[in-house]
Amino acid sequence: MVIDLKRCVGCYGCQLSCKAEHGTPPGVLFARVVKREIGTFPNTQLVHLPMLCFHCASAPCVEVCPTGASHYREGGVVDVTTDDCVGCRACMQACPYGARYFNETQTGYFPGQGLTPYEQRKYAAQNVGIVMKCNFCLDRVQAGLEPACVANCAARARTFGDLDDPLSEVSQLVRLRGGEQLQPELGTHPSVYYLPPA
């Protein structure tokens, strides 16, 4: 995936569309936008960084998983086999990007009022006591659709494709616009590239 920081307006559309797609509990954000106001007045700047699982080629979360629940899928997607996860949360400590969440309790968005029908349906597909994460909306991709955050980005800042194909749009964007990975010094080789804001 390639995220164009020049186009991103920090609208949280990716975050909300991901929520709508996966129906994750409160506090679980497979896609999120991190914002900072940096500098001192009058030289200040608003920086926003859309985040998700980077599906690293050398994923530390896969390395530390004691059961093999965290694994690489076809195409380099890092996924969690829910039936194998023991909930040790080592992957959460290993991930430098904060892309993993422990599904500790399935509380709804309206405390004291029970779960909404939507929450009931979505939570039924999620196991408590295990770690959850973004899987690049594999179900959608296998159905020929784009991940929800890509399809719903109002600024069209996100492009999804095959980084191994040098002729794909994502590869060309990375090459021509100088795409960069977040914190490459960690040696995780993320599969998400950012295009510079200027």
Add this chain to the structure above:
Amino acid sequence: MAPSATPDRLLADLGTTFRPQRQWVEGRGVWLIVGHFLSSVGAGTWVFSLWLGYRPGLGLALAAVALSGLAHLRFLGRGARFWKMYRVRTSWIARGFVGMSLFLPGAALHLLRPAGAWGSLGLALATVGAAVLIVYKGNVYAASKGVPFWNSPVLPILYATYAIRGGLALLLVALPLGGRGVDAHAVGLIELWVAVSAAVMLGFYLGVMRGTNLAAQRSVAELVRGRAAPAFYLGTVAVGLVVPILLGAVGVAGPLSQAVLAAIGATSLAGDFFAKYAIAKAGIYVPLMPAGREPAAPAA
């Protein structure tokens, strides 16, 4: 037990530059610290009980490691699936699981049938398991790339030192239970030496981490003047290092009573627990963005 982090707190953490780790220390995470503490103390006790020929110590070691297994199960989100942890090729948690799997039956076998081939086999299995248990814990933390404070080769050495110390400490507490033939004074002096080593190692570790990167520096700050400071100063330093070292230093001049030796052991054990707790509590994840003011994000 309360969850490790409420959704509101999780969201607040996600918005901060220096995101604290909570999963391995708060809520059910405390059970992991208890499990790590007990398994290292148990493994250390096994090694020293063997060396001193102190049979009640072997039983204590088995009990400590068995309790640590229960604490680990309590911590896991899906404890009933523990048997799936066999991916030893890359995971230190899996190696620890194998170590515990060798130790528990091996130690039980050796205690039930000390003589003969079965006893020897049990002894070998338990001793290999104890060695793994002493080594693995620090490496579990050191493999956490997301938390620079732990991601250091110094931490496994520190944790191994604490495991050895914990083993001696439990022996000092247990010697009044039937330690005839064991030179308690000598054990006390070894404990003093290991306590001083642990203090030096802890200082070295913090010194190294202070010069590593921003997140590690922040973790050191959390330890010495932040949310982990009470556990660090009171538990790790005062109770865990200063008291046993002072009491042990008195023992250099002459023999100490068993009560004082037991007090050295008990304070050392408390220090061992709080060292693990404070180091876990001070964990800070790699910052994703440069530090700055964080604007309010909409609720999600």
